[in-house]
Amino acid sequence: MLQLLCKLASRSPWIYRINAGSCNGCDVEMATTALIPRYDVERLGCKYCGSPRHADVVLISGPLTLRVRDKVLRVYNEIPHPKVTVAVGVCPVSGGCFRDGYSVGADIDHYIPLDVIVPGCPPRPQAIMEGILKAVEVWRARLEESVCCHS
């Protein structure tokens, strides 16, 4: 019964975007998955939401500049459990072309656990959607864990 609940619940992943100092390229590609009929992320039950408190899947783009670091961590902590993170683009993993820049500190995975990584500069919309689907798999496992622990 609970397994079924988790299976059904995992078909409604709501997505929240965090821009951690990205150049906006990845953000444009993310918007593409939602706005362009050809990709239509909503057919997977996804919905881009404006509030971190509504989110299940977090898409992070950008190299985590020093300036936004604390704000990103604060927003990340406001997302209710269970949640998964997807790093979009190479910046969150390695800093990309901003690596060793004066405003870029350590990589994001020193602060936030990254579950799925979608490399690319920027990645194609298909790749982002595949990343979301993989993240949903991880999320489902976490849902089952949390629901079974509560009961």
Add this chain to the structure above:
Amino acid sequence: MTNVLTGILTNSLQAVFAMLIFPGGLFVLALGLFLKGVDRKVLARLQRRVGPPLYQPVLDILKLATKETLIPDTANEGAFQLAPVLGLTGMLVTAALLPIGGVWNGVTGLGDLLILLYLLPIPAMGLMLAGGSSSSPYGALGFSREMCMMFAYEMPLIASFLAVAVRVGGAGGSGGSLLSLPAIMDYQYLHGPLLFDPVMLPAALALLLFIPGTMGSGLFDIPEAEPEVIEGPLLEYSGPLLAAFHLMSAVKLVVVLELAVALFFPNPLVATGDGGVMVNLLWHICKCLVLLMVSVTCFRAATGRLRLDQGFSFFVKYTSPLALASLGLAFLLR
């Protein structure tokens, strides 16, 4: 004495059944989520997308039920938790009071337009309480926007209620007005639906614009505007409390559609009896679907969002005069 007692007992049993199962409670929740699903699917098809499956709203509710509930430190905890419960229960009770043509005549003595006028703003009150108690600046903005819009769209609602009441009461020969919904429906069974009455056409149009106004869709997606105030009052909600708000919105959708159907086109398709009730119920759902397509889905696919002042003056300048015109004509032709 026993007769009176059994009468009271059956009446209250009937009321409990109406609130928990049909036409309130389970039925209205299922219908509301179905209508929401149809709305999302058709909107997606209009935008040439595939869109989510029809049962997506149900999945969303299940998902939200499994999530963690976060309450901000600075929020007023009691009011924050009360708001969604208040809105949802208020709407469920309202749904139980609405009669359905050829299926259900409403709880005896309660199907009254005045009661509906008090019950209909409850979800807006819930949202205002939510926005006010969540201690978020966006919640406060949503609160003030919700309140402004409520003042704007209540006026055409009251005016079209009165127009219908005066029209029906005047035709009854009493020269007064009739505020009872079953009586209004009986009048339409005899004289044909008010939708096709030229005097009532402006009021019907006003009510058609009231529906997106109160549901916050299309032009009037102002209190919960996602890119502007990040869903305003709902910003700080998560988990089951957010699910309650989504259910409230689904039930509210059914309530306003059913209300418009009852006021302007309640006529059943076939006579009651011999399975006629089921046919009439399906017919009623079809009417709700058509109204949903016209006033919510196509409307929001075709229009963008207005500013708060534009939305307010839209109702004051265009919608209210329509309803008032009907009211005036109904008075003159009494």
